[in-house]
Every structure is written in C-alpha cells, then in structure tokens.
Amino acid sequence: MSDVKELATPTERRLESTASLLRELVAHLTQQRAQLREEWAQLITEAKLLTAMTKEEIFAEATSVYDNYVEALETGTYEALQAYARNLSERIIPRGVETHEVVGIVLLLRDVLARSLFGKHRDDFNKLNRILDAYEPAANRIAITVAVGFVQERERIIREQQEAIRELSTPVLQVRERLLILPIIGVIDPQRARQLTEQLLRGIRTNRAKVVVLDITGVPYIDSAVANHLVQTVEAARLLGAIVIVTGLSPEIAQTLVNIGVDLGKMNTVGDLQGGIEEAERLLGYRVVLTQEPATPPA
C-alpha cells in the first residue's frame, strides 16, 4: 500500500490527463455495454427498485440511462443528461416512483461500472487508481444531476398542484347579471386572503359586478390580521363601485370582528347565504315572484 502512494501521489496522478483516462473508460464501457446493462437491470430487480414498472420497461429505461450516462462521461457535459432526467422523471413520477428508487438505480449503475473497472484493471493497481480518480467525480456528478433533476421535477409538480388547489379554493360564481357569489370553505390564511382579494376585485371587473355576496359559512374562525384584510377588501370593492355583502359569519368570527373594532357601518352583513342573495337582488332591483305551482319531479 505504502509504495503505491509513493509512486503516485494525488498531485502526480492528476497530472495524467483525466480526459484520456475518461476516453479509455468510455471505450471500455461501450464495449461492455450489453453485459453491464444486463447486470445492472438484474441488480435493479433484485434490489426491488422500480417495482411500479415491468421488466421490459426497466430494461428499456436502463438502456437509455446507460447510454446517457456513458455519453455524459464522454462529453463531460450534463445538459443532455439533465434534460433526459427531467423527461424520465416526468414519465415515472405519475406512476409512483420514489426518490430513493431513482437515486438507488443511479448508484447501482455507478457501482456496476466501478466493479467492472476493478475487474479490468485488477493487475495494475496504479492504473486502477488513476481511472477511478477520473471516474468517481464524474460519476458522482451524474448521480447528483439525476437526483436533483428528479427532485426538481417533483417540486414543480407539487407547486402546480398547490396552485390548482388554490385556484379551486376561491371560486367566483355569477348567479345573476351583475351579482357574484364567493363561497369560502376552510381556514383563511394570509396567503389565501391575498388571493381571495385578488379574485374578488378581478371578478368584479371582469363580470362588471355591482353586488358580491361573500359567504364565509364554511370558515370556522379568522385571526385579526385576516379580519382586517377582509374589511379592507370590502372597502376596496367599494372603490370599484361594488357592494359586498358578507354572509354566514360564525359567532367566533363575529367576536373577532367586534374585538378588532371594525366599523360595522361599512360592513354589510346578512345572516345566511339565502338572505344575502335576497338582499343582493333587492339592491339590484330584482323582485322574485312565484308564477306557478312548483314543478314536481317526473313520475
């Protein structure tokens, strides 16, 4: 061991061109492609990774990952690999593939290739050392690239879903010409409150609304910051020329509003949603009249 170190200290080893070593390495990996790929696919199955995919699919993906891997080693650029990792993640995330599986298979490939290098250079320990010096940083970087690509893709999907949920959480519905309803269900956090304001003001503008019924029957409680925000939203809506009617205030919310000292003259509140809509119709000049007996369901 000691004389090996004397012969080739890390600095000396680095002097030998990494590029030429990598070229040699790539030639070896290209030559052994079929066998190493097979070995790797075998290991993936044994390690019970990618269980959501069939054997054929694993083999097909393994082939492209292998080729991309060797290409990244050869060219030293990671853009193609990055793009591939993103593309792969896009396809396998919906099938329930976990982060540890993706990282696991890349590390398995790294080990398979390293083993093959051990086998090839077992007689020349110095050479093996130098090859590994060239191989390891590149291999680690590939593993990181793939893992980061996968995680980023997951995060992107999560962000998209959060956005979708948020969109769904504050629907703006037109129930009559110039009358909007905003039913709100669930706790309002500051971010949701901001979004609610935005949706409400934009809704007033796009639907040319005159009256908006904000129904908070489904909101269990609000803190004073959100209550203030709500009051400001009502005020801002007035500046756009619309009247906001708040309905369904729970006793807790009523207490919060009174505690923060809301000027109740500015807040238009009605007990329940039905009352709110009736009040809104009155403000808009509608009169709902029963013109005939209510229909009965067909027999």
Added chain:
Amino acid sequence: MQVPILKQGAYLIATVQSALTDEDLRQLRDALVGQVSKVRARGVIVDVTALDVIDSFATRTLRDVAHMIRLRGAETVIVGIQPEVAFSMVKLGLSLEGVATALDLEEGLAYLNRKVKGTDHEVRTHR
C-alpha cells in the same frame, strides 16, 4: 399634463390620461369646480382608469373635488379605479370616504342618471 374636461349633456367628464403631478391635480380641481356652475352641470365624472398609482394627495384632492362640487349643487362620481390600485389605497388607509365610486364610465353615467332622476337633464345611455 392637463386633463381634458368634456361636456356631455348635463355632465362634465374628466378623463385622466397619464400620471398626474400635484400641480396637475390642483389644476384639475380648480377647473372642475369652476366649470361646474359655468355650464350648469348636474354631475361630474372623473375617470381614473389610466392611473396605476393613486397617492394620498390624489386621494385628498379627489375627495375635496367631490365635496366642493356637492356644495356647488352637483354630484361627483370617481370611475375606473383599478383593482390593484383600490387595494393599495385601502392598505394605506386612503379610502374615498363619502365619495361615490363606480366601475367605469358607463356605470358612472348610470349612477348620475339615477341621482338626478326626475329632472330635465337626464341623459340616457344605450346598453
């Protein structure tokens, strides 16, 4: 930049077309208050659709305009405040207390028509 003031029937319409300096605002106020009785206007519409900032001075001036015009016997309505502008105004505590607001010019006209209903100077708009 001066704000053009148009006469439409019994109403005066001032359409703000770009950001206004304090001086411009004062000029607008004086012009509106002066003209309102000169042309015997029954209502004044100030259209601020083009403004993406309404600061405290602008708010106060608009409120003053509305109150002064009421004293001169006419009604004022501010129209076209953008949603973002409205919310930032409220955040800064700049509410146009006691001033009528409407979504846009059409709504503003409808508001004034309701206000001056029964007088000879009603203006009808087509929908």
